[in-house]
Amino acid sequence: MIRKLAAVGLFVSFLAMASSGMMMFVIEKPSFTIQMHPVHKLFGLLMIVSVIAHLSFNFRGLLNHMKTRSVAWVGGVLVVLMVLLYGVVINNQVPDDLARQMDAAAAQAEAGK
Numbered sequence: 001m002i003r004k005l006a007a008v009g010l011f012v013s014f015l016a017m018a019s020s021g022m023m024m025f026v027i028e029k030p031s032f033t034i035q036m037h038p039v040h041k042l043f044g045l046l047m048i049v050s051v052i053a054h055l056s057f058n059f060r061g062l063l064n065h066m067k068t069r070s071v072a073w074v075g076g077v078l079v080v081l082m083v084l085l086y087g088v089v090i091n092n093q094v095p096d097d098l099a100r101q102m103d104a105a106a107a108q109a110e111a112g113k
Contacts, residue, residue, distance in 0.1 A: 002053065003053075003057050005053075006050050006053035006054050006057065007050075007054070009046055009047075009049065009050035009053075010047065010050035010051060010053075010054055012043075012046075013043045013044075013046040013047035013050055014047065016039060016040075016043035016046075017040065017043050017044060017047055020036045020039050020040040020043070021040065023036060024036050024040070030102065031105075034102070034105050034106045034109045035109055037106055037109060037110065038109065038110045
């Protein structure tokens with residue numbers, strides 16, 4: 001039963017994350033991103049829980065996939081890319097006054113005001 005719940009949770013959270021993420025990507029307005037933030041954040045948490053459950057049930061299969069050289073290579077490249085992008089965005093800081101305004105706007109959007 002938990003396996004089925006994890007699969008459904010993963011599927012629905014993927015749909016929510018993918019659709020909200022694509023909308024934020026296409027509609028490049030900070031106000032829209034802040035508006036979509038509660039949906040993206042909530043389903044992001046559901047996705048994390050679902051992925052942990054899914055991996056706990058299928059970890060051996062994942063390890064078997066990683067034995068294929070090309071799969072391991074692509075996985076390694078993606079991890080390096082992720083680390084590099086995190087490094088870039090962490091060093092690209094928003095000015096403090098603008099960050100405070102954005103944080104206040106996000107808090108208002110999440111509160112439904």
